[in-house]
Amino acid sequence: MIWFILVGVVVILEMFTGTFYLLMIGIGLAAGGVTALVGASDGAQLVVAAIVGSIATYGLRRSKWGRTARRExxxxxxxxxxxxxxxxxxxxxxxxxxxxxxxxxxxxxxxxxxxxxxxxxxxxxxxxxxxxxxxxxx
Missing domain, CATH: 2.40.50.140 (Nucleic acid-binding proteins)
Incomplete structure (x- = not known):
């Protein structure tokens, strides 16, 4: 349950920042929560959360929404x-x-x-x- 509480906190914080990066971290936290529901160890939960959050953040950064438009x-x-x-x-x-x-x-x-x-x-x-x-x- 702690993983999903953290997801809620991160999503609320995201509403104050206006970026999508905290949502990507929230996806990683949710993946850690799902891993916990499956019954994996604490270490596996942390690794899954870190990997999924990192991949989601990297994917956002490479997308058109993660880039700032540079104008002359x-x-x-x-x-x-x-x-x-x-x-x-x-x-x-x-x-x-x-x-x-x-x-x-x-x-x-x-x-x-x-x-x-x-x-x-x-x-x-x-x-x-x-x-x-x-x-x-x-």
């Missing part, structure tokens, strides 16, 4: 709130321009494939003090 920070709107905002460029000099955005002068550069024409642009990326923009549909 310069293009991540969750990191930089300017991404997705619009600005107006009056004149281009090649693929570069200078324009006012949020009350300051910024260097603006065209994203690959964008057209250098005056108008409204959408910020796609921020590289230092340069805004990388694309044509807007507006």
């Amino acid at each position: 920070v310069a293009r991540d709107p969750n990191v930089n709130l300017d991404i997705g905002q619009t600005l107006v460029v009056d004149a281009w000099s090649g693929n570069a321009a200078r324009t006012t955005y949020r009350g300051a002068q910024w260097d603006v550069e065209l994203e690959h494939g964008a057209r250098a024409q005056p108008g409204v642009f959408v910020i796609r990326e921020v590289r230092g003090s340069r805004l990388i923009v694309a044509n807007s549909d507006k």
Whole structure:
């Protein structure tokens, strides 16, 4: 019964963390409990719990749910709130321009494939003090 009480405790703790790793440990603990119900020795129960928990944790880590999505920070709107905002460029000099955005002068550069024409642009990326923009549909 101790194994299954531990499973309950680990599942409750999992609800506070928001990851699936404690659930994988809970699967290992449940396997130890099943081994105990079969009548195996204490050592066998511990070994089964450790092996099953390790395999489940490793499997989770290799799955798509165990990997953190790595996004390029310069293009991540969750990191930089300017991404997705619009600005107006009056004149281009090649693929570069200078324009006012949020009350300051910024260097603006065209994203690959964008057209250098005056108008409204959408910020796609921020590289230092340069805004990388694309044509807007507006």
